[in-house]
Amino acid sequence: xxxxxxxxxxxxxxxxxxxxxxxxxxxxxxxxxxxxxxxxxxxxxxxxxxxxxxxxxxxxxxxxxxxxxxxxxxxxxxxxxxxxxxxxxxxxxxxxxxxxxxxxxxxxxxxxxxxxxxxxxxxxxxxxxxxxxxxxxxxxxxxxxxxxxxxxxxxxxxxxxxxxxxxxxxxxxxxxxxxxxxxxxxxxxxxxxxxxxxxxxxxxxxxxxxxxxxxxxxxxxxxxxxxxxxxxxxxxxxxxxxxxxxxxxxxxxxxxxxxxxxxxxxxxxxxxxxxxxxxxxxxxxxxxxxxxxxxxxxxxxxxxxxxxxxxxxxxxxxxxxxxxxxxxxxxxxxxxxxxx
Amino acid sequence: xxxxxxxxxxxxxxxxxxxxxxxxxxxxxxxxxxxxxxxxxxxxxxxxxxxxxxxxxxxxxxxxxxxxxxxxxxxxxxxxxxxxxxxxxxxxxxxxxxxxxxxxxxxxxxxxxxxxxxxxxxxxxxxxxxxxxxxxxxxxxxxxxxxxxxxxxxxxxxxxxxxxxxxxxxxxxxxxxxxxxxxxxxxxxxxxxxxxxxxxxxxxxxxxxxxxxxxxxxxxxxxxxxxxxxxxxxxxxxxxxxxxxxxxxxxxxxxxxxxxxxxxxxxxxxxxxxxxxxxxxxxxxxxxxxxxxxxxxxxxxxxxxxxxxxxxxxxxxxxxxxxxxxxxxxxxxxxxxxxxxxxxxxxxxxxxxxxxxxxxxxxxxxxxxxxxxxxxxxxxxxxxxxxxxxxxxxxxxxxxxxxxxxxxxxxxxxxxxxxxx
Numbered sequence: 001x002x003x004x005x006x007x008x009x010x011x012x013x014x015x016x017x018x019x020x021x022x023x024x025x026x027x028x029x030x031x032x033x034x035x036x037x038x039x040x041x042x043x044x045x046x047x048x049x050x051x052x053x054x055x056x057x058x059x060x061x062x063x064x065x066x067x068x069x070x071x072x073x074x075x076x077x078x079x080x081x082x083x084x085x086x087x088x089x090x091x092x093x094x095x096x097x098x099x100x101x102x103x104x105x106x107x108x109x110x111x112x113x114x115x116x117x118x119x120x121x122x123x124x125x126x127x128x129x130x131x132x133x134x135x136x137x138x139x140x141x142x143x144x145x146x147x148x149x150x151x152x153x154x155x156x157x158x159x160x161x162x163x164x165x166x167x168x169x170x171x172x173x174x175x176x177x178x179x180x181x182x183x184x185x186x187x188x189x190x191x192x193x194x195x196x197x198x199x200x201x202x203x204x205x206x207x208x209x210x211x212x213x214x215x216x217x218x219x220x221x222x223x224x225x226x227x228x229x230x231x232x233x234x235x236x237x238x239x240x241x242x243x244x245x246x247x248x249x250x251x252x253x254x255x256x257x258x259x260x261x262x263x264x265x266x267x268x269x270x271x272x273x274x275x276x277x278x279x280x281x282x283x284x285x286x287x288x289x290x291x292x293x294x295x296x297x298x299x300x301x302x303x304x305x306x307x308x309x310x311x312x313x314x315x316x317x318x319x320x321x322x323x324x325x326x327x328x329x330x331x332x333x334x335x336x337x338x339x340x
Numbered sequence: 341x342x343x344x345x346x347x348x349x350x351x352x353x354x355x356x357x358x359x360x361x362x363x364x365x366x367x368x369x370x371x372x373x374x375x376x377x378x379x380x381x382x383x384x385x386x387x388x389x390x391x392x393x394x395x396x397x398x399x400x401x402x403x404x405x406x407x408x409x410x411x412x413x414x415x416x417x418x419x420x421x422x423x424x425x426x427x428x429x430x431x432x433x434x435x436x437x438x439x440x441x442x443x444x445x446x447x448x449x450x451x452x453x454x455x456x457x458x459x460x461x462x463x464x465x466x467x468x469x470x471x472x473x474x475x476x477x478x479x480x481x482x483x484x485x486x487x488x489x490x491x492x493x494x495x496x497x498x499x500x501x502x503x504x505x506x507x508x509x510x511x512x513x514x515x516x517x518x519x520x521x522x523x524x525x526x527x528x529x530x531x532x533x534x535x536x537x538x539x540x541x542x543x544x545x546x547x548x549x550x551x552x553x554x555x556x557x558x559x560x561x562x563x564x565x566x567x568x569x570x571x572x573x574x575x576x577x578x579x580x581x582x583x584x585x586x587x588x589x590x591x592x593x594x595x596x597x598x599x600x601x602x603x604x605x606x607x608x609x610x611x612x613x614x615x616x617x618x619x620x621x622x623x624x625x626x627x628x629x630x631x632x633x634x635x636x637x638x639x640x641x642x643x644x645x646x647x648x649x650x651x652x653x654x655x656x657x658x659x660x661x662x663x664x665x666x667x668x669x670x671x672x673x674x675x676x677x678x679x680x681x682x683x684x685x686x687x688x689x690x691x692x693x694x695x696x697x698x699x700x701x702x703x704x705x706x707x708x709x710x711x712x713x714x715x716x717x718x719x720x721x722x723x724x725x726x727x728x729x730x731x732x733x734x735x736x737x738x739x740x741x742x743x744x745x746x747x748x749x750x751x752x753x754x755x756x757x758x759x760x761x
Contacts, residue, residue, distance in 0.1 A: 001761040004346065005542070005754055007353040008698055012549035014360040015696035016451050019554045021367040024455035027465035027559075048472075048479045067468035067510075070475045086675045099680040103671050110674045111488065111655040 028060045030131050033148060037128035038068040040147030045124075047071070053114065053125045055081060059097045061131040062105065072114060075105040078127065078138050079164045082152065084118050125152035136180045136248055136297040137167045170295075177250045177295030177335070178216075186250060186337035189317055190237055192219035198237045201320075205233040212334055214252050214293060220334035227259070227323040232266060234320035235333075243269070243300065244312040245340050250297040252334040257289040259327025267298060270316035271309025279303040279311070282322070289329075297339075346761065359384030368458075398700040399690060399728075405707035406725055412711060440541035441529045445522045448548035452521040452557040456514050464559025471509050474502055478509075490663035493601035494565050517557040520564040524553060527571035532748055534578045535716040536755070543751025550750075551696040552742045563739055566603035570743070573599060573610060578716065580634070581627075589634055596638035601660060604642070605739065611635055612726060617718040669735050681735050689737030690728075703746040706753030720745060 029035065038054075045052045048070035055074045056065050062075040080087040090102035109115050114123065127134060127142065127150040134142060134150065140163055145151040155163070170179035180186075190197075195209045198221055210222040223235045243249075249267065257263060264282045271277040281303045288294055300311070317336065321329045359380030362372045455463055462468060477484050477499045485495035501519075502512045528547040533540035547553055556564045573595040580588035600607040614635070618627040645661030654662065654672045665671070669681030712721040723745055730740030 001346065001758050004349055004353065005758050007350065007357060008702070008754060009545050009549060011353055011356045011360065012546060012696055012698040013447055013451065014357065014364060015698065016549045016551060016554045017364050017454060018360060018367065019551055019695045020451055020455045021364060021458070024459075024463050024554070024558050026459055026461035026463055027468060029461055047475055063465050063468040066472040067462065070472045070479075086673070091673070091675075091678060091680075096681050100671075103673055103678065103680055106673060107655070107658070107671070111658065113655075115674060 027063055030058075030061050030064055033130035034061065034128055035064065035068070037130055037148045038065055041126055041128065041149060042069050044147075050112065051123055053081075053109070053123050055125060055127045056131050058131070059095075059101050061128075062101045065128075065131075072109060072112065072123075073105055074109060075101045078125075078132070078134065078141065078152070079160075079167050081118065081125070082141065082155075082160055083164045084115055085164075119157070121154075126150070127152075133302065135167075135176060136250075136299070137163060137170060137176060137183065139299075140183050173295075174292065175295035177252060177297050177337075179295075180248075180250070180297050180339075184248065184339040186248075186335075186339045188217070189241060189249075189336050189338055190239065192217070194237070194239075195219055195221060197239075198235055201234045201236065201318075204228065205235060207235045210332060213254055213332055214295075214334055216252065217335040220252075220332045221336075222332045223319065223330075225321050225329040225331075227263070227321050227326050227329055229326045230322075230324060232320040232322040234266075234268065234318040236270070236316050236318040238316045241314040241317070241338075242312045243314050243338060246311075246338040247300055248297050248339045249300060249337070250295070250339065251336040253288060253294045253296060253331060254292065255289050255329065255331025256291045257286075257321075257327060257329050259323050259325055259329065261323070261325035263321060263323035263325075263327065263329070265331075266318075266320045266322055267303075268316075268318040268320065269303070269309070269311075269314045270318060271314060272307075273315070275306075277305075277307035277309040279305045279309055279314075289331075355380045355383040356387065396687070398697075398704070399687065399732075401704045402700065402707070402724075402728060405704045406721060406728070409707055409711050409717075409721060437533075437537070437541055441526065441544055444525050444529065444541070444544035444548040447545070448521040448525040448553060449518050451549065451554065452518050456517075462510060462513055466559035466561075467513055470498070470559070470561055471513055474499055474509050474512075478503075486659055488658045490604065490658075490660045490666070491562050491602055492660060493598055494562050494603065497565070497602075498561070516561060517564070520561065520568065521548075521553055521557050523568050524556075524564060524571070527568045527575075528747060528751075531571040531575040531578075532751060534575050536752055538759075539752040539755035541751075542754045542758075543748050546699055546702070546750045546754065547747035549696070550699045550747045551692065552699075552744075552746060554696075555692060555738075556742055560739070560742070562603055563742060566599065566606040567743065569595065569599045569602060570606050570610065574614075574719070577614060577634070581630075581715065584630070592634045593637045596635055597641050600638045600642055604660065604663075605736075606743070607638065609723070609726065609743070613719055613723045616722045617715055620718050621715060683733050683735045685732055686734035686737050687732065689741040690731050692738070692741065699746050699750045702750035702753040702757075704749075704753070705757065706749035706751070708753070709756040710749070710752050720748065724749070 041052070041054060050071060053072040053074055054065050054069055055078050056062050057076055062073060065073045074081050076087050076090050087102065090098060093099050093102070106115070126145060129148050129150050141152055141155060141160070142150040143153040166179040166182060170176040192209070198207045200207045204227070205223060205225040208222050210220050212218055212220050221235065225233050227233060264284045265288060267281045267283070269279040271279070279300070281298050283296065319333060323329070362377060362381050363384065365372055462471060473489070473495060477495065482496055482499055485492040485499065489495055498516070501516070502509060505512055507515070525544050525548045529540045529544035532543040556567070573592070576588060576592055576595060580592055596607065596610070599610065614631055615628070618624065618631045621627045642661065645659065647661070649657060649659070649661035669683065670677055670679050707724070710717060710720070712718040727740045727744040730736045731744060
């Protein structure tokens, strides 16, 4: 029986070893670029610098920023911090981790008396860009600082309040493109007269010019894709574009999806025929497919690339749907634009 | 029949040992190949099919065993007769006990070291928070722990150890869980050794190999520290109860205050467990009086902290005396109090402990054989019942589930099986 008792202990030890290998792992670290930016801030400003506020907005980044940089870390949306308002979307968030991280971060800023003096000029507010991914409106409050890190630039209270109002309106109406038009000059990549040149990469996808669904542009593009598993079909427009001096691509989108599993919209900027070199961006957010109008603005610097394409000679603009399980995707695009 | 059952158990355990070892080896990147290598793995896979129902099964079995023990507490449990006075302990027996303890401590240290030898980044989410807390203390001084945390003594100890070690904060948190795991294993041995010497080795070995120790070691350092204090304090209290020495009473005063300032949830648990167990004693009134004499100083210290919290509300003071509502999911923010977590019934934390099914199964056997006839028995039953109830509530589930004394009960269960067979 003693031998069996020893065997019981051995089995128990093995189960625990398996548990350790499976679960005793680092807390989902952010990208290497994100960690490098945190390290850059620490190297330049030291650990726990009471004059520096670092802004992040996902739970993983928050804990890593605390460990790497200590001190004043704000977890949440930048413009709420700058205008010293409580972000109730964070405070009442359905994710308990988001709620507790937001509360923890504002408690600390409150304790150190930061919130009342946020516009005093005493604090350098930094955003690690790879961790925060600011949108086009937030970028209006930022300037490049170094090492991939952005800093908040000086703004008057009036312009800050105007930006905050535009940003909150954009979030509530899902139309950041409309809000951004007050700040940036957008130019269509093509006018309605050339919309008939849009084509598809396979017979499973049909493309046609349709009536506009906003009042911004006179026409729209309607696409119906019968997607098959693990394959993306595209609607594309060939041409020649120099996007070297552009920073954003935007468009209005309205679509529905009949599919299970993972699927997303991909925006692809072809640099050469047959997909040998291109830029692409996956819009993962499934709420995009709720049948309502969404105005999107994507930063070209966040696009991934394959085989060194050249932004100064883009030969095609493509929109496609990738679906793991396949399905039917019906969507419309309008006012496809770029801005610097 | 007996030999048939023992042979069957040996075969099953052998298959599990080989199968789980193959799994661990494969997880570490060294898959085992060979003609018959898949047989044990498939056996483990078949037996693990029962894992999804284990939380419900073990909850029913554990609650049933507690109820059974309470109902049949008038009957002498086999463990009561198994107690052996110190005078019969020979030198060789003691050496063997210490050898088992050493082995248990070494196994705990190895299992906690294992993932840290494989990972370069800090392990666990809360570890990142603890790193920032200790670095903040290094900049702002030790008073920070008193002003801004509800576990000032724990933080002061960790801060002191980090400074004594001379290691960077990140490196220090690679060795801290190993030290805490070894200390927890030793404290379990110390506790069980006081009332069931023969089971102390088994209990420490099962603590060293329990999922609760593994989960705690990932990033729950305050719970770890509190568990050590819990076992030590209960052990000291058992001695004090027998000998009633003034020195032991003074030590208990200190221990109660230290636990209060390290993890007040565990301090409250000790008060309730010991208070109820004493109240149910034959000489209840006298015992309660003696218990209160030990516990009241710490309650007075808590009163002081509460007074400070009332006089200096947040954001001036966030420390002990203010934090009670945190366990109810409430927090103070610049816009007033908010409830950030709502309590609900949740079995998932109890389910976590089933990853290693050996410990819960033997814990149920331990309860079956160990009845609440004496003070120690009542203490363990009350402790288990309270933590089992709290482990079903989402806001307290994880910490309560880890504080159920499963390894202690499992050690007694395994020992009893060895005696009976």
